[in-house]
Amino acid sequence: MRADTHDIPTLKVLLVGNSNVGKTAIFERFVDDFYDPETTTATIGVDFRSKIVEVRDTKVKLNIWDTAGQERFRSLTSSYFRNALGALIVFDLSVYETFEQLPLWFRELRTYSSDQQVATVVVGAKLDKVGSRVVNRSEGMAMADKNGAGYIEVSAKTGVGVVEAFEMLIGRIMDTPALWKDGDVLARTDSVVAVDQVEEGTRYCGC
Amino acid sequence: MGARDKRRLPVQQEMQMLAAAAPLISRSSSSTPTPRSAFASYLVDTDDDWAAALEDTPRCQIDVDATAAEIGALTAQIGRADRFSRLLKAPTVDLQALRALAWSGVPPELRPVVWPVLLGHAPTETAKRTSTLAARRQEYYAGIAQALRGGCDSAVWHQIHIDVLRTHPTIALYQKETTKRALERILYLWAIRHPESGYVQGINDLATPFFQVFLSAYTNDADVQHFDPAGLPKGIIDVVEADTFWCLSSLLATLSDHYIHGQPGIQRQITSLRDLTRRIDTRLASHLEHQGVEFIQFSFRWMNCLLMREFNVRSTIRMWDTYLSEGSTGFSQFHLYVCAAFLVKWSKKLLQMDFQSILMFLQSLPTKSWTEKDIELLLSEAFMWQSLYADDKLMKCR
Numbered sequence: 001m002r003a004d005t006h007d008i009p010t011l012k013v014l015l016v017g018n019s020n021v022g023k024t025a026i027f028e029r030f031v032d033d034f035y036d037p038e039t040t041t042a043t044i045g046v047d048f049r050s051k052i053v054e055v056r057d058t059k060v061k062l063n064i065w066d067t068a069g070q071e072r073f074r075s076l077t078s079s080y081f082r083n084a085l086g087a088l089i090v091f092d093l094s095v096y097e098t099f100e101q102l103p104l105w106f107r108e109l110r111t112y113s114s115d116q117q118v119a120t121v122v123v124g125a126k127l128d129k130v131g132s133r134v135v136n137r138s139e140g141m142a143m144a145d146k147n148g149a150g151y152i153e154v155s156a157k158t159g160v161g162v163v164e165a166f167e168m169l170i171g172r173i174m175d176t177p178a179l180w181k182d183g184d185v186l187a188r189t190d191s192v193v194a195v196d197q198v199e200e201g202t203r204y205c206g207c
Numbered sequence: 208m209g210a211r212d213k214r215r216l217p218v219q220q221e222m223q224m225l226a227a228a229a230p231l232i233s234r235s236s237s238s239t240p241t242p243r244s245a246f247a248s249y250l251v252d253t254d255d256d257w258a259a260a261l262e263d264t265p266r267c268q269i270d271v272d273a274t275a276a277e278i279g280a281l282t283a284q285i286g287r288a289d290r291f292s293r294l295l296k297a298p299t300v301d302l303q304a305l306r307a308l309a310w311s312g313v314p315p316e317l318r319p320v321v322w323p324v325l326l327g328h329a330p331t332e333t334a335k336r337t338s339t340l341a342a343r344r345q346e347y348y349a350g351i352a353q354a355l356r357g358g359c360d361s362a363v364w365h366q367i368h369i370d371v372l373r374t375h376p377t378i379a380l381y382q383k384e385t386t387k388r389a390l391e392r393i394l395y396l397w398a399i400r401h402p403e404s405g406y407v408q409g410i411n412d413l414a415t416p417f418f419q420v421f422l423s424a425y426t427n428d429a430d431v432q433h434f435d436p437a438g439l440p441k442g443i444i445d446v447v448e449a450d451t452f453w454c455l456s457s458l459l460a461t462l463s464d465h466y467i468h469g470q471p472g473i474q475r476q477i478t479s480l481r482d483l484t485r486r487i488d489t490r491l492a493s494h495l496e497h498q499g500v501e502f503i504q505f506s507f508r509w510m511n512c513l514l515m516r517e518f519n520v521r522s523t524i525r526m527w528d529t530y531l532s533e534g535s536t537g538f539s540q541f542h543l544y545v546c547a548a549f550l551v552k553w554s555k556k557l558l559q560m561d562f563q564s565i566l567m568f569l570q571s572l573p574t575k576s577w578t579e580k581d582i583e584l585l586l587s588e589a590f591m592w593q594s595l596y597a598d599d600k601l602m603k604c605r
Contacts, residue, residue, distance in 0.1 A: 019408070020369040041373050042408045044516065045507035047570055050563040063563065070366065072407045075469050076507060 008052060009185045010061045011173060012083055013166075016105050017090035018098040019069035022125040025156035026090065027066040030166055035156050043068045046080055055170040058183060062166065074108070081112035085179050086119040086169045093124045093153065094132035099143070106147045117179060119172035120149035123165050128155040288314045291321065300324055300331040310532040312525060312583070319424040322417070323450060325531040326457045340450075347396070347449035354396050363406055367394045370411045375520065378432050380419065385436040389448040390414055397456060404466035409512040413458065416515075416524045417451040432520070461535050465510070472539075473510040477502050480509075480546050487592060488551045491558065498562045505569040509546050513538060517549075517574050522582045529586050541593060548588035 015023040024043050028034050031049045047066040052059060065084075067077040081087075089105045091098040102122060109118050122144040124135060137153065144151035150168045154161030174180045273281075291314065294305050305324060313321045323329035323340075330339050371390045375381040381390075393414055398406035423431040425443050436444055459465075464472035481502040485492040495502075508516055515523050526545070530537035553572070557565055574581075 019366060020373075038376050041376060041516075042370050042411075044409050044511050046504065048504065048563075048566040050567065068408060070408045072405070072466065072468075072470070076503070079503075 008059050008061045009183075010063055011085050011170065011185060012063045012065070013169060013173075014081065014084045014087040014109075015064065015066045015090060016077070016087055016109070017069055017123075018092070018095075018101050021069065021090045021092040021095070021098050022156055023069065023088075023090050024066055026088070026123065026125060026154060026162055026165070027064060029156040029159055029162045031064070033159070035159070037157070042070070045073060045076055053166065053170065055167050056174065058174070060170060062170070078108060078112040081109060081118075082114050084109075084113050084118055085185060086121070086173045087113075088121050088123045088165060088169060089149065090123045090125050091135070092126050093135050093140075094126055094129050096134045099124075099135045099140070102143055103147070106149075117176055119169060119176050119179060120147065121165060121169045121172065122147075122149045122151045124151075124153040126155065126157075127153045127160060128157045284314065288317065291317050295320060295324075296333075298333050300333070302331055306532040306534065310529050312579070313528045315423065318420045318524070318528070322420060322527075322531060323454060326454050328450065328453045328457060343453055344446060344449040347452050348445065350396050350400075351392050354399055355392075359395065360399060363398050364391075364395055366408075367391055367398065367406050367411070370394075370406075370408055374411045375415060378520065380422075380432050380434055380436075381415070383435045383437060385439075385444060386418070389436075389444060389451070390418065393418075393448060393452045393455065396452060397459070401459075401466075403468075407466040407511075409508075409515075410455075410459070410466065412512050412515045414451055414455045415520060416527055417454045418447065419520060420524060421447045421450050421454075458538060461538050470511075473507065474503075476510045476539075476543055476546075477506050479543050480506055480550070483543065483547045483592070483596060484550060486596060487547055488554050491551060491554045494558050495565065498560075498565060500562060500565050504566060506546060506550075509549075510542075513542060514545065514549070517572055518577060518582070519575055522574075522577050522579070525579050525582050526586065540597075541589065544589040544593040544596075545585060547592055548585055552585070552588075 015027055017023055019042065024040060024047070025035060025037070027047070027049065031051050043066060045068055048064070049066070050061060050063050052061045054060075065080050067073070067080060087109055089102060089109075091102055093099075106120070109120065122140060124137075124140050126132075140153070141151045150172055152161050152165045152168055154165050156162060173185070179186055287308075290308055291305075294300055294308065295317070302324070305321065309321055309325060320329075324331060328340075328343070329336055368391060371387050371394070374387075374390065380386055390411065394406055394411060397410070398404075419431050422434065422436060425439055425447070426434045436447070462472060464470075466472075481492070484495075484502075513523075514526070518526070530541060533541040553568070556568065560568060
């Protein structure tokens with residue numbers, strides 16, 4: 001399928017979840033290994049970053065879309081769901097309401113991510129907030145299981161679990177036959193535009 | 208050691224400054240945060256009339272070793288302030304003339320007076336000004352009291368609260384409790400009065416230039432961004448808060464379908480920006496298209512936050528002098544041309560980039576340190592594109 005062996009598969013993944021659960025903090029910790037709560041503002045629309053990572057001896061390029069959590073942006077952000085291979089669905093371990101909304105996010109993903117399967121990992125964020133946890137681990141895992149997702153708890157502040165969360169997601173993409181075959185992705189696009197642009201393949205390669 | 212000698216300006220220059228009405232470079236030694244006199248009667252209701260307040264004697268000092276260029280710049284500044292002053296002192300402010308003058312920038316000292324007039328918050332008739340402003344402020348206080356009576360919509364309040372906490376996280380003023388509480392009330396009242404849109408993230412940013420400008424009238428030349436309004440009398444905070452609310456409301460009224468379901472106003476602007484870019488810089492437009500970059504991916508935020516996320520607040524304030532001078536279409540139309548001018552500015556760089564690099568570059572542009580000069584150049588370029596293409600567009604519509 002790929003003539004050029006140096007061509008790295010590109011995986012479009014998303015960060016979704018309620019407002020202020022810490023999606024951008026996880027995103028920045030992962031991409032830049034950087035955390036500064038003092039400079040975090042609410043994400044407007046969608047932010048984009050790209051990063052090459054190696055999982056199971058395979059290099060992949062992650063195109064990560066960090067979406068705004070507020071309801072009003074939903075019609076915009078959901079347009080980015082199309083052709084996504086995976087999503088981290090983030091909630092705040094210290095705010096129960098953000099956990100209760102997880103089924104809604106699963107539904108959104110299923111509705112808008114076109115007909116292909118999407119690999120998902122439920123991410124409990126702000127693990128470092130000692131004493132304010134209101135969602136326990138087994139509860140979180142049960143919710144993830146029920147929706148066929150992986151589960152991990154992270155702290156963008158300390159960095160704990162952040163890389164693992166993305167690795168888990170990539171692993172789940174690779175384990176999904178509808179998404180991944182013979183070391184390559186079956187569908188890929190970075191864009192919110194039509195799938196037909198994707199077939200040229202080389203368009204998004206490089207740096 | 209570092210203190211340089213100061214001397215008074217020659218008499219004739221000082222006379223000019225008297226006429227200029229604004230305490231241009233005065234340094235008050237008073238440590239109590241009383242309102243700066245030129246605006247006291249305007250912003251808080253007193254018996255003095257506005258014109259009399261504008262006669263206030265400015266104090267002006269200049270460095271002994273100031274260069275000819277520095278003195279020249281200062282004189283030009285005074286000349287401008289003088290022209291503003293003359294317009295503002297008229298029984299009825301000539302709005303057209305004020306717009307024409309303010310387009311190229313309003314002296315910081317006069318913004319708290321000029322902006323409300325440009326926005327229609329303060330009437331142009333001097334005689335009506337004090338009573339109108341007093342009535343509108345009362346209306347705001349009553350609105351707040353009513354909105355908060357018997358509990359509030361907790362979902363709306365919660366969203367506003369978490370966003371106010373992360374509004375301009377690097378500026379001290381916005382970390383102060385007094386500021387945060389005021390912004391919460393402003394945004395909450397606006398949200399519940401506009402249920403078809405409600406509070407949308409980004410509107411919090413849009414309130415801040417007003418808050419900062421109106422507050423600056425009372426900071427005694429201290430840097431408003433480092434100011435703690437807690438030290439001010441409550442009556443003054445209330446006035447700043449009420450005026451911010453009304454001016455924000457006026458601005459948002461010109462962007463009526465930006466924040467409703469589906470955000471059609473923003474979608475339309477993004478399409479217009481794409482069309483405009485195709486005409487201004489065909490090469491860039493086709494490069495973006497070829498790379499699979501869609502305008503919505505980078506310019507949604509430009510529209511939703513009026514470029515406030517790309518610039519520092521001071522730059523935004525300078526931009527808004529011009530936007531407000533454009534009348535009711537400043538934020539809806541002229542902004543489009545500013546965005547186009549802004550995008551094509553990076554054309555050379557963008558043409559070398561692929562999809563990923565383009566998006567990452569456009570999402571964190573090197574503009575945080577832009578100066579007033581950079582902003583003014585951008586505004587001039589936008590004006591040029593508007594002159595070239597605005598009529599053209601009309602022709603197409605016919």
